[in-house]
Amino acid sequence: MPAQPSNFKRFVEVGRVVLLKSGPQEGRIAVIAEIIDHNRAIIDGPTTGVPRQAFPYRHLTLTPFVLHSLPRGAGTGVIRKHLEKDGTVEKWNKSAWAQKREAIAKRRSLNDFERFVVMIAKKARRDQVRKTLAKASA
Numbered sequence: 001m002p003a004q005p006s007n008f009k010r011f012v013e014v015g016r017v018v019l020l021k022s023g024p025q026e027g028r029i030a031v032i033a034e035i036i037d038h039n040r041a042i043i044d045g046p047t048t049g050v051p052r053q054a055f056p057y058r059h060l061t062l063t064p065f066v067l068h069s070l071p072r073g074a075g076t077g078v079i080r081k082h083l084e085k086d087g088t089v090e091k092w093n094k095s096a097w098a099q100k101r102e103a104i105a106k107r108r109s110l111n112d113f114e115r116f117v118v119m120i121a122k123k124a125r126r127d128q129v130r131k132t133l134a135k136a137s138a
Helices: 076-086 088-094 096-108 112-137
Strands: 016-020 029-035 040-045 050-056 060-066
Touching: 029 050, 029 076, 029 088, 060 088, 076 088, 088 096
Parallel strands: none
Antiparallel strands: 016 029, 016 060, 029 040, 040 050
């Protein structure tokens, strides 16, 4: 019986870029520097302000980015060089995932008047689209 290809594409591995889901650095990215056991890994984010620390997998989200040539147990300086060389933080900031998180955070920070201004702008846009469609179909 031939082996079926795996449905999983992101694995816990040294060099995997992760998004922190909880703690004081929530929402920042870091890199897995070393795997401790089946529950925890040592992560480090020298360019994103995440200190080197043991972190449980249940509070991490695996991203599609990997630093392939990162050695096991690499220090902060080595991780920083690899991140800067690959431009991983810039790739993350350009990704749809990061941009969506940023838009959600911006929307959550709006006050009442700013939400009102957004509602008025959406109504104006909706009216313009309706008029343009009516003109095009007539």
